[in-house]
Amino acid sequence: MKTLKQLERLRKAHKLIKLEKTGTPAEFAQKLYISERQLYITLEKLKDLDAPIYFNRKRSTYYYGFDFDLLVNVTVQVLVNEELKTIYAGCTILKENFSTARLLQ
Incomplete structure (x- = not known):
């Protein structure tokens, strides 16, 4: 923030x-x-x-001193779990699978 x-x-x-x-x-x-x-x-x-x-x-x-402009745009978006999996290219899934794989060993 x-x-x-x-x-x-x-x-x-x-x-x-x-x-x-x-x-x-x-x-x-x-x-x-x-x-x-x-x-x-x-x-x-x-x-x-x-x-x-x-x-x-x-x-x-x-x-x-001369014409100057400043444009500030901020977008905040809340993402749900499925969108996060897409953005992080499955890292969330990989972490879950990694934990499962460690338990199986």
């Missing part, structure tokens, strides 16, 4: 930056429910994705 939280944080940070409604770094961190240190890490992650992030002291907000 840590990854989902990080993706959601990136999405929310992007939205606030795009709207230019971040406030100071302390306010921005508070809006994301994280520390300022975590905020700077989040901003670095966005910059690693080539986000042109700048801070305007006069307006007291972060903004993008």
Whole structure:
């Protein structure tokens, strides 16, 4: 779930930056429910994705230097036992057979 939280944080940070409604770094961190240190890490992650992030002291907000968009899609799907057997190419079956084979020896 840590990854989902990080993706959601990136999405929310992007939205606030795009709207230019971040406030100071302390306010921005508070809006994301994280520390300022975590905020700077989040901003670095966005910059690693080539986000042109700048801070305007006069307006007291972060903004993008040019048009930048971030699309985050996450799909969570619950799989039943039969689907797992298909995905793992029968590993579940092999484990069951292996246990049985050991008992027969």
